[in-house]
Amino acid sequence: MDPNGNSQGFFYTQDTNFYKSQAGAGTLKAYHRASRLARVDYGMRAGTELSTQAPLHVNFGYTGRCEGVTCPTPNGDVPAEFLCASSGTCTTYSPTFFTFYRLQTVISQSLTGSSYGNTDFWTFFHAMPDPGDGTKPALWLGSVIHQGTNLTSATGGWITDPAVVFSGQTLHNRVWATDGLAPFDRYRLATIKTATGASIQVTYKAAECSQTNLPASAETNTMRCFPQRWTPTTPIPQPARTDHFNIYPVERVTSKAGPGSAGAWTWSRPTATSAPRHGSTPPRNTSPALPGRTSPGRRWPDGHR
Structure with missing residues (x-):
């Protein structure tokens, strides 16, 4: 609700799971494993949310992560081994x-009147591209198609825009070392092709850290990598260890007009000409998806992720 009494309502669908309490010696306990946004009602006035129909709302539709997606295993990137029944x-x-x-x-x-009519419709298409380093793939948004209601035609229907397409590139999450462990390649956004045919290109700063160029200590670290305690599970389980993991700040974004148009614009990250902006403040842990991770993820200063 805003200061003028306008309100919105958010409705969620919850999934239940169970776990064995007291380290396996207790009873099965139920909890909400996940929640997902199902609907947003808006355009309402405070106090009327549950008694009247909202003038406007947005519905969110979901499907299985491997429905319409080529997954490496039946459950894809879902840790289904943690599912438990009520008995x-x-x-x-x-x-x-x-x-x-x-x-x-x-x-x-x-x-x-008393019924809802469609206005806009967005469909999301995903994939699980192989990162190429032997690790499990992660869900990737490949494209979005927008459709609008055709109010000028006697037969109605939808007017469909061309797809917005997202292309990626793999970058090493882990500071590379020839030690038999994967570099944890993960996709980053590289190019966006818009519905009008324009192209937006994203360029990242190169990795700063290497096995011969690492921060002297976590407390004084101002480099673009961070130490992380983790437990390797592939290709074979190993004891917990500490490695360094890269971050890749965006260095430049370039937009080029589509066919029939001319011109382009480029945004570049400002270059520091004096002391580092962070001073002596160390970048904080923002762990990538790691098996056996032993500390919580945190955010970097200046929005770096």
């Missing part, structure tokens, strides 16, 4: 949080 054997001894779903559609609707 029977359960070897999960604490709550775990994950989802089997991915966002597939967003539909906006407006109230006409």
Whole structure:
């Protein structure tokens, strides 16, 4: 609700899971494993949210992460081994949080009389591209298609825009070392092709750290990498260890007009000409997706991720 009494309502769908309490010696306990936004009502006045229909709302549709996506395993990147039923054997001894779903559609609707009519429709298409380093792939948003209601035609229907397409490039998450462990390649956004045919290109700063160029200590670290304690599980399980992991700030964004147009613009990250902006403040942990990670993820200063 805003200061003028306008309000919005958010509605969620929850998924339940169970775990064996007291390190496996207790009873099965239920908890909400995941929540996903199902609908947003807006254009309402304070106090009327549950008694009247909202003038406008947005519906969110979901499907399985591997529905329409080529997954390396039946469950893709979902840790299904942590699922437990309300009865029977359960070897999960604490709550775990994950989802089997991915966002597939967003539909906006407006109230006409006592029923809702469609206005805009977005469809999201995903993939699980192979990172190429032997690690598990992660879900990647490949494209979005927007459709609008055709109000000028006697037969109605939809007017469909060309797809907005997202292309990526793989970069090493882990500071590379020839030690038999993967560099944890992960996709970063590289190019966006817009519905009008324009191209937006993203350029990242190169990795600053290497095995011969690492921060002297975590407390005074101002480099573009950070130490992380983790437990390797591939290709074979190994003891916990500390490695350094890269971050890649955006250095430049270039937009080029589509066919039939001319011109382009470029945004570049300002270059420091004096002391580092962070001074002696060390960058804080922002862990990538790691098996066996032993400390919580945190945010970097200046929005670096």
